[in-house]
Amino acid sequence: MVNMANIICKTAGIAGMSAVVYDSYAHAKHHAHVAEEELSADVYQKAFDAKRTTETQSHLTGEMQKKIMDIRMKNPVISVFGKTKGFIEGFLLGLGDNIVPVICSSLALATKGFTQKLGAWGLAGYALVKVIHEGFGVGKSTAVKD
Numbered sequence: 001m002v003n004m005a006n007i008i009c010k011t012a013g014i015a016g017m018s019a020v021v022y023d024s025y026a027h028a029k030h031h032a033h034v035a036e037e038e039l040s041a042d043v044y045q046k047a048f049d050a051k052r053t054t055e056t057q058s059h060l061t062g063e064m065q066k067k068i069m070d071i072r073m074k075n076p077v078i079s080v081f082g083k084t085k086g087f088i089e090g091f092l093l094g095l096g097d098n099i100v101p102v103i104c105s106s107l108a109l110a111t112k113g114f115t116q117k118l119g120a121w122g123l124a125g126y127a128l129v130k131v132i133h134e135g136f137g138v139g140k141s142t143a144v145k146d
Contacts, residue, residue: 006112009120013108016101016123024094028087035086036079047072100126 051069095102104126107119132138 005117009108009116012120012123013105016105016127017109020095020098020101020105023098024091027094027097028090031090031093032083032086035089036082039082039085040078043075043078044073 047069051065101123104119104123107115108123109119111119133140
């Protein structure tokens with residue numbers, strides 16, 4: 001019987017950790033896209049401002065400024081850096097939002113005996129509260145705030 005309880009607790013821990021990692025990954029993907037767009041917009045604005053403030057009457061200088069602006073705006077490092085930074089931030093934010101199931105899943109996976117069972121029961125209780133609160137809307141405020 002003890003072995004069966006161990007298997008059930010480990011299965012609950014794996015399921016909980018899988019759900020947390022999946023949620024964090026989805027959050028990270030979205031955050032990476034947003035961070036890339038924000039960083040690109042900031043770089044493009046700075047490149048455009050630099051071009052506007054250094055315009056001259058010289059045709060040669062004007063063409064050089066256009067080429068430099070094109071090079072700055074088509075730089076692939078900006079996109080990669082923005083995506084990477086946003087993905088890491090989003091993943092860590094996702095883990096932070098799900099700290100209770102992370103702790104309960106870790107207890108269910110990494111410990112034995114009473115603390116393992118405590119982690120599995122805590123994870124089951126948290127899941128039940130989430131389903132009741134988020135799924136059925138029990139305890140949510142329906143009042144419109146101005």
